Amino acid sequence: MTPMEFLIDPFIEFAFMRRALAASLAISVGCAPLGVILILRRMSLTGDAMTHALLPGVAVAFLLTGFSLPAMVLGGFITGLTVAWFSGAVARSTVLREDASLAAFYLISLALGVLIVSSKGSSVDLMHVLFGTVLAVDDTALFIVATIATLSVLTLAVIYRALVVECFDPTFLASVQGRGALVHMAFLTLLVLNLVGGFTALGTLMVVGIMMLPAAAARFWAVEVGRLMVWSVAVAVVASVAGLLVSYHAGLPSGPAIILSAGVICGFSMAFGPRGSLWTRWRTAPHFVR
Amino acid sequence: MVGAITLDDLTLGYDRHPAVHHVTGTFSDGSLTAVVGPNGAGKSTLMKGIVGALKPIGGRIDVAGVGRRHMAYLPQQIQIDPSFPISVLDCVCLGSWNRVGAFGGIGKDEVMEARSALAVVGLDGFEGRAVGTLSRGQLQRVLFARLLVQDASIILLDEPFTAIDERTCCDLLVLVKRWHAENRTVVAVLHDFEQVRENFPETLLLARETLAWGDTCQVMTEGNLIRARAMAEAWDEAAPVCDAGDMA
Numbered sequence: 001m002t003p004m005e006f007l008i009d010p011f012i013e014f015a016f017m018r019r020a021l022a023a024s025l026a027i028s029v030g031c032a033p034l035g036v037i038l039i040l041r042r043m044s045l046t047g048d049a050m051t052h053a054l055l056p057g058v059a060v061a062f063l064l065t066g067f068s069l070p071a072m073v074l075g076g077f078i079t080g081l082t083v084a085w086f087s088g089a090v091a092r093s094t095v096l097r098e099d100a101s102l103a104a105f106y107l108i109s110l111a112l113g114v115l116i117v118s119s120k121g122s123s124v125d126l127m128h129v130l131f132g133t134v135l136a137v138d139d140t141a142l143f144i145v146a147t148i149a150t151l152s153v154l155t156l157a158v159i160y161r162a163l164v165v166e167c168f169d170p171t172f173l174a175s176v177q178g179r180g181a182l183v184h185m186a187f188l189t190l191l192v193l194n195l196v197g198g199f200t201a202l203g204t205l206m207v208v209g210i211m212m213l214p215a216a217a218a219r220f221w222a223v224e225v226g227r228l229m230v231w232s233v234a235v236a237v238v239a240s241v242a243g244l245l246v247s248y249h250a251g252l253p254s255g256p257a258i259i260l261s262a263g264v265i266c267g268f269s270m271a272f273g274p275r276g277s278l279w280t281r282w283r284t285a286p287h288f289v290r
Numbered sequence: 291m292v293g294a295i296t297l298d299d300l301t302l303g304y305d306r307h308p309a310v311h312h313v314t315g316t317f318s319d320g321s322l323t324a325v326v327g328p329n330g331a332g333k334s335t336l337m338k339g340i341v342g343a344l345k346p347i348g349g350r351i352d353v354a355g356v357g358r359r360h361m362a363y364l365p366q367q368i369q370i371d372p373s374f375p376i377s378v379l380d381c382v383c384l385g386s387w388n389r390v391g392a393f394g395g396i397g398k399d400e401v402m403e404a405r406s407a408l409a410v411v412g413l414d415g416f417e418g419r420a421v422g423t424l425s426r427g428q429l430q431r432v433l434f435a436r437l438l439v440q441d442a443s444i445i446l447l448d449e450p451f452t453a454i455d456e457r458t459c460c461d462l463l464v465l466v467k468r469w470h471a472e473n474r475t476v477v478a479v480l481h482d483f484e485q486v487r488e489n490f491p492e493t494l495l496l497a498r499e500t501l502a503w504g505d506t507c508q509v510m511t512e513g514n515l516i517r518a519r520a521m522a523e524a525w526d527e528a529a530p531v532c533d534a535g536d537m538a
Contacts, residue, residue, distance in 0.1 A: 040374060162392040165384060168374045168421075175341055175363045176387045183313075183392075223375045223420060 010248040018136050020244055023137045023145050028236030029197045029212050031150030033156055033229040034191055035215030039226070040167050044103060044216075047208045050192060051104040051199050053115025055082040058200065060105050063120050069140050072200045080192035083109050088188055090273060133252040134202050134244075141201035148197035152190050157184050162224055202255065209259035210236050217266040220273025235265050293319040293443045294354045295340055301348035301532075302339040304330065309335040311498045312534050317376040317477055319354075322470040324490035325508070328521055334366050335419045337448045340477070354442065356457040359388050364433055366449045366479070372422040378432055380519045382407055385439025400439075407435040412461060427458040434459070434462050445469055447478040452484070457510040463489060468509035483510060497521035 001009075010036045012283030038044055047204040054076035061068070091098040137145075156163075162183040165173045173180045196197025198207030218231035235287075272279050295317040302310040310332035317323050325333045337346040340351055341363040353361070382404040383396050408416060411431040416424075424432065437445060449467070451459045467489065467500065469476050480486050486493060486506060493509040495501040495519055497518045502509040 035514070040371075160395065164376070165387075167371065167386075168381075169370045170342075171363075171365050171369045172384065172436075174343060175361070177392070179303070224377070225375055228375070264530050 007245065010245065013250035017025075017248065018038060018135070019137045019139075019142055020134045021240070023202060024210075024240035024244065025237060026142075026145045026149040027107050027202060027207060028196075028214070028240055029233055030145070031154040031207060031211040032214045032232035032236040033084060034187075034194060035153070035169050035211040035213075036218060036225065036228045036232050037163065037167065037187065038191075038212070039215050039219065043098070044212060045099075047115075047191070047203075049102055049106045049167060050080060050084065050092050050195050051204045051208060053109040054080045054192075054196055054199060056109055056116055059113050059116045063116070065102055069144060069200055073144055073196055076196035076200060079113075080108055083189035084192050085185060088181070088185055092184075098271075104113060116200050122126065134206060134228070134258065134283060143196050145201050148193055150192055155186070155190055159183055161190060206255045209262060210240070213259065213262035213266045214239065216267040217262070217273075220275050220277045221262055223275060226263060233261065239265055291406070293360075293473075295374055295444065295475065295477070296352040296354065297349070298352065299349035300336075300339065300346055302335050302344055306347065306376050307529065308332075308448050309498065310339065310496070311532070312349070312494070313500050314349075314385040315494070315500060318476055319475055319538040320470075320473040321443055321464070322376045322476045322490055323478070323494055324486040324494040325477060325494045325496055326481070326483070326486060326510070327496035327518055328500075331518070331521060333424070333496055334448050335495065337363065337421065337446050339477060341446060360442050361444045361446065362437050363446045364448060364450055365438060366452070368429075370421065370429075370435070374422065377417065378408065378419050378421055378422050379404055379430055380436045382423050384415055384440055385441075387403065388442075403439055404435070408432075408439040410438060410465070411435045414526070427454050430462065431458060438465065442474070444475045445477070447476070449481065452481065459485075464493065483515075487509065507534060 013019055033131065034161075035047070038046055039197040056074035057077070058072045059075075061071040062218030065071040083102075083105045087098065087280050090096055090101040091104075096104075162177070163186075165184045166180050173183075194211070195207055198210070214232040215228070216233035217235045218228045222228050222231045239262035240258055243261040244254055246252060246261065247254035247257035270277055274280065296315050299313055300310060300313045301308050307331075313336070325336065327333055335344065338362070339346060340353070341361060383400055385407070386396065386400045386403065390400065403445075405417065406413060411434050413428065413431050413435065416428070416432075421429065421432065443505070450462065450466075463485070466476060466478065468484055478490070481488070487510060490506055492504065493506040494503045495509050495518055498521065499517055502511075502514050
């Protein structure tokens with residue numbers, strides 16, 4: 001087998017590999033930049049919490065419509081948005097901080113979801129949906145994640161400046177604009193949209209992993225926000241391709257293979273990245289004059 | 291009067307406890323006023339109220355002629371995240387928000403303006419530095435450069451010279467005087483009495499209530515300052531409800 005065959009053949013031969021690749025790339029482009037903002041806002045665990053919060057909506061949609069992906073995306077989106085907006089609004093208008101208020105609302109939502117699932121029996125199918133597999137992506141799922149990725153990139157471009165200023169100096173934004181909360185809510189909406197799309201199509205691990213690991217890795221390669229986003233997307237894309245190839249050739253599950261590939265890149269970045277990595281802290285280089 | 295700030299029986303506070311209590315008066319258009327008083331006197335609270343970050347629990351604040359767009363505010367506790375990756379030049383460019391907004395392009399003009407503002411505050415060559423790598427004094431210079439670019443008709447400064455070295459302080463005071471000469475309304479919270487006497491024509495002496503407000507030489511008298519120092523700072527959980535509002 002030539003290297004070319006090794007890299008290209010799986011995608012030429014099998015339609016499910018092509019779909020998995022396209023879906024992973026869409027997730028990479030949509031989610032990775034959001035991860036950068038989450039890390040800058042010290043909300044790295046929000047993605048994980050938020051996927052739990054989606055459960056009641058997904059469960060209700062599943063029970064009402066059976067295995068209808070669009071319905072589950074809609075249901076998850078509504079509950080996710082409710083939790084995100086409530087926790088954002090409570091954090092901004094009461095003494096509770098963002099992390100505590102999100103924790104409160106996502107736990108309420110999760111408990112509600114578990115209640116709905118268990119009261120209706122047969123949860124096996126639903127569990128399969130929640131931890132879905134990258135290789136089972138059909139056309140509908142592909143269409144949904146691609147649409148969300150497109151929407152997400154465009155919206156992010158529109159709110160970019162306000163969002164960056166809101167992270168950097170919220171008092172300033174409030175003094176010139178007076179609507180800082182609006183930008184934050186727009187961002188949370190984007191976050192929920194991406195999570196719910198990726199999560200129903202590809203599973204929790206895939207979407208949260210692709211959101212956070214590449215963004216964490218990017219921190220060691222770039223400084224400026226825009227560059228961090230480009231780096232995070234690049235890392236996510238490389239991890240997607242590498243993970244799918246490893247999973248194909250070694251016969252491993254694809255989702256974990258993709259996320260572990262991102263993990264390997266992240267680990268390498270932590271050790272050897274040019275900015276603030278272990279290597280830059282340990283090396284002894286002569287200091288400058290000024 | 292454009293650029294005047296009128297306080298009408300203003301009460302601001304937290305959890306129903308007043309920090310600024312029944313204050314009435316006017317920062318007239320083009321005035322340069324120092325706000326002086328002990329810690330806990332409500333100086334920062336007053337600034338927050340004027341800028342609109344805190345809703346009055348009584349009375350009114352009128353900002354004549356200009357809206358929030360023409361007000362620039364430098365808070366005491368800057369909430370800037372020092373680890374946030376943004377360059378000095380980008381930070382100063384934010385001053386042009388009123389003209390470009392969240393969506394408009396930042397063109398050559400805006401960048402030129404930001405660069406010249408940086409030169410004015412003595413930070414030539416710092417354009418590409420990350421804001422987080424600056425010292426406290428350098429950061430204050432950057433924030434003054436942003437105020438310059440904001441070109442506002444009302445400028446509110448909350449303890450702008452605290453923890454700032456003498457040279458930086460002198461340089462920045464020159465800017466404050468320049469704003470005054472340009473007929474902008476400037477209100478600054480300060481603690482250095484000498485500095486106030488030398489540079490600020492008007493003073494508001496605040497100890498939750500107005501102790502004196504007017505010409506600096508008449509406000510900053512020994513007697514007034516002793517009265518200010520005697521202000522009770524205690525927060526009384528069992529304080530009775532204030533009935534001054536009912537009498538009005």
